[in-house]
Amino acid sequence: MSATKEHLAVELASRVVGALRVHPRGAELPLVVPRTLEELVEAVRAAHRDRLSLVPLGSGSKLAWTRAPASADLLLSVRELTGIVAHEPDDGTISVRAGTTIADLRAKARAGGHWCTPDVPNPSRATLGGTLSLGLSGADRTRLGPVRNHVLGMKVVLADGAIAKSGGRLVKNVTGYDLHRLYTGSHGTLAVIVEAALRLFPFPESEAWFEREHSRFDAALATALAASELPMRWLSLSLARTENRWRVRARLAGKTAVVAHEVGVARALLGEPLGRDARAAELADAHRDADATTKPRFARIACRPSRIADVARTLELERGENAVTVEPTIATFAVELSNDARTVAARRPALHALGASLHLVAPDSDVEPFDAVGPELALMRRLKDKLDPDGTFARGRFVGGL
Amino acid sequence: MEAAWIAELRAVVGERGIVDDATRLFAYEADGIVLLRQRPDLVLLPRTTDEVSRALAILHRERIPIVARGAGTGLSGGATPVAGGVVLSLARMRDVLELDPVDRIARVQAGLVNIDLSLAAAKHGLFYAPDPSSQQACTLGGNVAENSGGPHCFRHGATTQHVLGLVLVLEDGTVLDLSEPRVDPLGLDLVGLFVGSEGMFGVATELTLKLTKKPATVETLLAIFESLDAACDAVSDLIRARHEPSAIEILDRLTIEAVEASVYAAGYPKTAEAVLLVDVEGSEVEVENSVRAIEPLIRARGAIEVRVAKSDYERKQLWAGRKGAFGAMGRIAPDLYVADVCVPRTKLREVVAHTTRIAREKNLKLATVFHAGDGNLHPNIAYDRRDADEVRRVLEAGDEIMHLCIAAGGSLTGEHGVGLEKLPAMEWLFTREDLATMCRVREAWDPDRRMNPGKLIPMRACLETKQALARPEHLT
Amino acid sequence: MNLADPKSLVEYAATLDCIHCGLCLRTCPTFQLTGNEASSPRGRIYLMRGVAEGEVAGDDPVYHEELEFCLVCRHCESVCPAGVRFGEMMEIARDRSAHTAKRPLLETLARRIGFDVVLPNRALMRLAMSLLGFAQRSGVLARVAPLFGARKDALLALPAVPPTSEREPLGLRSPARVLERGEVTVLEGCVMPELFGRVNRATVETLGAIGFTTRACGTHACCGALHAHNGELEGARSLAKTTIAAFDGVADQGGEPLPIIVNSAGCGAHMKEYGRLLADDPAWRERASAFSARVHDFSEFVAAHAPPDWKPSVDxxxxxxxxxxxxxxxxxxxxxxxxxxxxxxxxxxxxxxxxxxxxxxxxxxxxxxxxxxxxxxxxxxxxxxxxxxxxxxxxxxxxxxxxxxxxxxxxxxxxxxxxxxxxxxxxxxxxxxxxxx
Missing domain, CATH: 3.40.50 (Rossmann fold)
Incomplete structure (x- = not known):
């Protein structure tokens, strides 16, 4: 395949705005950017008809998080499908098109007095569609849980160009299957997410940001776990290595009087807050954007909370200088990789023995990004075959070659 | 002589694991909605995942439809048997397999009763948060199938947010062990997709569930109103003001009367037109702060009295009354139709008032009790199923209520599921493509559509999928 | 009571109170054992309604078996939001089902002897217990028990019949041991005096300790609770009348009948419902209600009447x-x-x-x-x-x-x-x- 558009039908060729490398190890492909839902449907339908395979994307910033497709003919971005479809501040819900950036979405929610999850790094680049497609939760997961819990409904375009919705715009609803759960985190293998509705949360009146430094991981972990047991609901709680020091970082947010009280309680363990209110938010945003997952190569590890120390030992976290972010209450690690992707990949069996999972993002190396999936892979393949029997959405990018 | 396949099943589940006499099968005709009845041909009561798997393999071979059943407390006909089918009851699978207070997870068999998990976790200061009103009886497996809610899901989220892993048996007997709790799914989110699939994807036999730390402080407010409209407005105000209590419930006058006449008498004032029940939980200061902010809002809408429960006992009574409300309606009429519609929380008053009008026009007795904070309404219509004309009017009213909610931007069901009862209404809310997509997903799990057949997706949508899936000519 | 009129076989109106919500399931001991819907209160009510509406035959052996399987513990009543009176429904269904279901001859004989002859008669009960005591002490019981098949262990597990000296009836009058605050009478019961005479004596002693004089009720034996629970409503009604008559005769000096203290929960619960049991009998209805109002469980009475200075203690x-x-x-x-x-x-x-x-x-x-x-x-x-x-x-x-x-x-x-x-x-x-x- 090449970045030429000769093989594309006119409906597609006319929408090509450039070319993009789908993966460092893959070819450059024509990039199609529809401006409306109708154009997008038309493009998918044309690809389906001509038996072409496409890779759906948002801004394309995380294309390399998956594997290179087995074969692909074009890239299809939703980035021009932006804007709010419905916003009900008094009901606490928002429904937006998938190309909307997380920053725009959060700004809109905030204008209505709400916080919108997920609080992911580089929100002005990340689109909601791309974020949901990868199933990414943000730093606010400590309090709010994974993003998939707050997706109320979705509209997607299927391989044959059909538009299908699931769920709705209601904070509570069980009408029909939760297909939006299936699409969330499906890495663009089943459908193109074109619209999603999210539940909103009250925007905090007041905030506080704490940092406490340790020279050793174990000590930092102990502090973070002690913080998690304090009688307050942290918005985010993490420990990170920067400049060879381990820093416990914790963010309080809520009603003014409550935060004031909680600051008093947390002080004994974490010291004075480094920042309050607007300053706290600035610090939080800056650290979020320097998260280990923003590096070109990194590993994501998840385990049971009781296994954090074991996993840290297996990863030999105490050694090295690279960036590390750990969310202790969720039990996830993000570890920057230098040229050691193979070394970390070799630890996969040891991590599995601890019940941990490993996702490697090292596109310039030949390591397998995803853990092997068990017998349930057959079912995942049946789902793929049912929804996209012709492979319109490029195969090979996700677990088990889905 | 007994059919060979029945003998095989008997060998799998044992003598006590099989029900095959007409009289006992009669008792399995209906779940919580007795309007829908069908006697099954056989009931199986397995004890382990292995037994379920072996039984399903036999039924696969024999091409016999299967309806899984927990406690049979569902209100949408999700467990109504199908003609010529087998009911697979999980009632004998109720062991707690693992309870890990450090990771705050429990692994249980699917037939464990909801409340029993919270009782088992209590000694560790933990509980299982989703609390359907039937939690004294309903099984966790049933909760998973329906993605059940409950009053406190307002804060803690519905069942799906608390399911971390599942052991699934597919229609052909294949066992998928997805029990390891994962932060994010590995590959497609099969567990998340399964929750709420109403028994049509397979049978969940073992569940890995999240346990929640008991809140340090809980306060329960009871606000008394002279009009149901005002109570609804108070709730809309609470949501608008961005308050986050853990539960917001409304009971109307008829419901209060029924509850107060029952063993669950909670001390709701019998003269009130509506009461609003609000739970606030969290740290002491958080709770104090919230209560202080919430109370004036409620009063501003004309609450004639706002009481704070003085003791744990009183708090429990107030909630027991709420949770016994459905059953207490037995005092009003032999049967009860429970609608389960959802609407945006800005529209509570107008929709509730409209449902009252619908019932009045049809000369039906309506009691309303609902999860107001979530916008999940339960207009309950009392009737007698022996009165054919009344049944007809009830069903018409149910349809009108669903239409009304769809028009208001709402949906058909918030926690009871579509089941059999709301089947036709699916076409009012979803397009042909929407339903065809659901049908395809279902067929990935159950190609022959033998698991809980005829539920959730109108048959027509499925037939259309079949046609749509036939390849267009130019591709062949 | 005939199969042609199936509605007469159960209390049809009461079956309609059940709204099928299922809150009773978890409390039911037989449902816990089997997980079978038909062995649950909701299921049994469904079957009763099925009988009344002609869906289940009135003489169906499986229906009969499910009725017999129930322990009538009435736990379901404590959680039933619709206020279904399950115990009462079971008594009626069992009573009427007995007319249609066929019991083995031997069982029928045993029931007639037990319910109609031994239970209501204190002397015969005493004789039966003496025989049992002899059989226990001599080892005869151990030898004949296997003849009773499945009931062997239950027979052998019967408590040892105490010596005759401990099986004496209560004295006619047991005076208060502290300043007298009133008079009461007690139900001595049928089996109680024989096997649990010590409990009857302890009841009287405790009542004495809180200032109550106890007067016995002569040779009265059986309140009929076992009859009612086991589908012998006719016998139960007749015994209820005997009991009312006997206790109405135990009155204070002003001629007011005394409160009746019961130390057996099953008997107490039943006697408190005489009013309902005899509701269709105009001659007895009011008398029965008045009687029921005088019945108190032992703990209920002592808790309500113990003086503040009564301070029991174990060193x-x-x-x-x-x-x-x-x-x-x-x-x-x-x-x-x-x-x-x-x-x-x-x-x-x-x-x-x-x-x-x-x-x-x-x-x-x-x-x-x-x-x-x-x-x-x-x-x-x-x-x-x-x-x-x-x-x-x-x-x-x-x-x-x-x-x-x-x-x-x-x-x-x-x-x-x-x-x-x-x-x-x-x-x-x-x-x-x-x-x-």
């Missing part, structure tokens, strides 16, 4: 030896039948030096259920199992109950399991605690 050292950790187990017909839960616990808490613990499943049936443990020993033992597990978990040294049937069930169950736990009736403990000074 720390004695108490530790005698009772140790004490767990109270609610008899079904006390907690579910009479809604009496607090009073026994209050009384135990009042005893100085006593360490009380709660049983995890105190309100669950122990499997005694009147004569159920004799009729269906295997099911009865299975129902008992989780009770024993809860007892073990509580690490109690003494199990306190307030019903003789439960006391027997606990005693034999504990012996069978080889546990070293003492079983006492609440009255026994209180009598001992009132004595120890």
């Amino acid at each position: 720390a050292s004695d108490g530790a030896r005698a009772f140790g950790r004490v767990a109270y187990d609610d008899p079904c017909h006390l907690c579910h039948g009479q809604q009496i839960r607090k009073q026994p616990r209050e009384l135990l808490a009042r005893v100085a030096g006593l360490e009380c613990v709660e049983l995890a499943n105190a309100e669950q049936c122990c499997g005694s259920a009147g004569i159920y443990s004799m009729l269906r020993p295997a099911d009865s033992n299975a129902v008992f199992e989780p009770k024993l597990a809860a007892l073990d978990e509580s690490r109690a040294d003494t199990l306190v109950t307030a019903n003789p049937g439960c006391q027997m069930q606990w005693q034999s169950g504990i012996e069978r399991a080889g546990r070293n736990v003492r079983v006492v009736h609440l009255a026994e403990l209180l009598a001992e605690a009132s004595r120890a000074k």
Whole structure:
């Protein structure tokens, strides 16, 4: 395949705005950017008809998080499908098109007095569609849980160009299957997410940001776990290595009087807050954007909370200088990789023995990004075959070659 | 002589694991909605995942439809048997397999009763948060199938947010062990997709569930109103003001009367037109702060009295009354139709008032009790199923209520599921493509559509999928 | 009562009260055993309605079996939001089903002898118990028990019949031991005087300790509770009348009949419902209601009437030896039948030096259920199992109950399991605690 558009039908060729490398190890492909839902449907339908395979994307910033497709003919971005479809501040819900950036979405929610999850790094680049497609939760997961819990409904375009919705715009609803759960985190293998509705949360009146430094991981972990047991609901709680020091970082947010009280309680363990209110938010945003997952190569590890120390030992976290972010209450690690992707990949069996999972993002190396999936892979393949029997959405990018 | 396949099943589940006499099968005709009845041909009561798997393999071979059943407390006909089918009851699978207070997870068999998990976790200061009103009886497996809610899901989220892993048996007997709790799914989110699939994807036999730390402080407010409209407005105000209590419930006058006449008498004032029940939980200061902010809002809408429960006992009574409300309606009429519609929380008053009008026009007795904070309404219509004309009017009213909610931007069901009862209404809310997509997903799990057949997706949508899936000519 | 009119076979109107919500399922001991819907209260009501509406045959043996399988513990009533009176429905369904279902001849004979002859007659009961005592002591019982098949173990598990000296009826008048505050009478019962004479004496002694003089009710024996629970409503009605007549004769000086204290929960629950039992009998209706209003459970009466200065105690050292950790187990017909839960616990808490613990499943049936443990020993033992597990978990040294049937069930169950736990009736403990000074 090449970045030429000769093989594309006119409906597609006319929408090509450039070319993009789908993966460092893959070819450059024509990039199609529809401006409306109708154009997008038309493009998918044309690809389906001509038996072409496409890779759906948002801004394309995380294309390399998956594997290179087995074969692909074009890239299809939703980035021009932006804007709010419905916003009900008094009901606490928002429904937006998938190309909307997380920053725009959060700004809109905030204008209505709400916080919108997920609080992911580089929100002005990340689109909601791309974020949901990868199933990414943000730093606010400590309090709010994974993003998939707050997706109320979705509209997607299927391989044959059909538009299908699931769920709705209601904070509570069980009408029909939760297909939006299936699409969330499906890495663009089943459908193109074109619209999603999210539940909103009250925007905090007041905030506080704490940092406490340790020279050793174990000590930092102990502090973070002690913080998690304090009688307050942290918005985010993490420990990170920067400049060879381990820093416990914790963010309080809520009603003014409550935060004031909680600051008093947390002080004994974490010291004075480094920042309050607007300053706290600035610090939080800056650290979020320097998260280990923003590096070109990194590993994501998840385990049971009781296994954090074991996993840290297996990863030999105490050694090295690279960036590390750990969310202790969720039990996830993000570890920057230098040229050691193979070394970390070799630890996969040891991590599995601890019940941990490993996702490697090292596109310039030949390591397998995803853990092997068990017998349930057959079912995942049946789902793929049912929804996209012709492979319109490029195969090979996700677990088990889905 | 007994059919060979029945003998095989008997060998799998044992003598006590099989029900095959007409009289006992009669008792399995209906779940919580007795309007829908069908006697099954056989009931199986397995004890382990292995037994379920072996039984399903036999039924696969024999091409016999299967309806899984927990406690049979569902209100949408999700467990109504199908003609010529087998009911697979999980009632004998109720062991707690693992309870890990450090990771705050429990692994249980699917037939464990909801409340029993919270009782088992209590000694560790933990509980299982989703609390359907039937939690004294309903099984966790049933909760998973329906993605059940409950009053406190307002804060803690519905069942799906608390399911971390599942052991699934597919229609052909294949066992998928997805029990390891994962932060994010590995590959497609099969567990998340399964929750709420109403028994049509397979049978969940073992569940890995999240346990929640008991809140340090809980306060329960009871606000008394002279009009149901005002109570609804108070709730809309609470949501608008961005308050986050853990539960917001409304009971109307008829419901209060029924509850107060029952063993669950909670001390709701019998003269009130509506009461609003609000739970606030969290740290002491958080709770104090919230209560202080919430109370004036409620009063501003004309609450004639706002009481704070003085003791744990009183708090429990107030909630027991709420949770016994459905059953207490037995005092009003032999049967009860429970609608389960959802609407945006800005529209509570107008929709509730409209449902009252619908019932009045049809000369039906309506009691309303609902999860107001979530916008999940339960207009309950009392009737007698022996009165054919009344049944007809009830069903018409149910349809009108669903239409009304769809028009208001709402949906058909918030926690009871579509089941059999709301089947036709699916076409009012979803397009042909929407339903065809659901049908395809279902067929990935159950190609022959033998698991809980005829539920959730109108048959027509499925037939259309079949046609749509036939390849267009130019591709062949 | 005929098959042509199936609505007469059950209390049809009451079956319509059940809204099929299922809140009863988890409380039901037989549903816990089988997981079978038909063995649950909701299921049984559904079958009853099925009989009335012609969907289930009135003489269907499976229907009959499900009725018999029920322990009528009435736990379901305690949780039923619709207020279904399940116990009453069972009594009626069993009574009428007995006319249609065919019992084996031998069983019919045994029932007639038991219900019609022995139970209502104190002398015959005494004779029967003397024979049993002889059979136990001589070893004859051990030899003949196997002839009773499945009931062998239940027979062997019967408590040893005490010596004749302990089986004397109560004295006609047992005076208060402190300043008299009133007079009462007690139900001595049918089996009680023979097997649990000590409990009757302890009842009187405790009443005396709180200032009540007890007057006995002559030769009255049976209140008819066992009849009613086992589908012998005719016998139950006749015994109710005998009982009312007998107790109406025990009056104070002003001619007012005395309060009736009952230390057997099943009997008490039944006697409190005489008004309903005889509701269709205009000659007895009002008299029965008035009688029922005078019936008090032992714990109910003592808790309500004990003077503030009554301070029972077990000496720390004695108490530790005698009772140790004490767990109270609610008899079904006390907690579910009479809604009496607090009073026994209050009384135990009042005893100085006593360490009380709660049983995890105190309100669950122990499997005694009147004569159920004799009729269906295997099911009865299975129902008992989780009770024993809860007892073990509580690490109690003494199990306190307030019903003789439960006391027997606990005693034999504990012996069978080889546990070293003492079983006492609440009255026994209180009598001992009132004595120890």
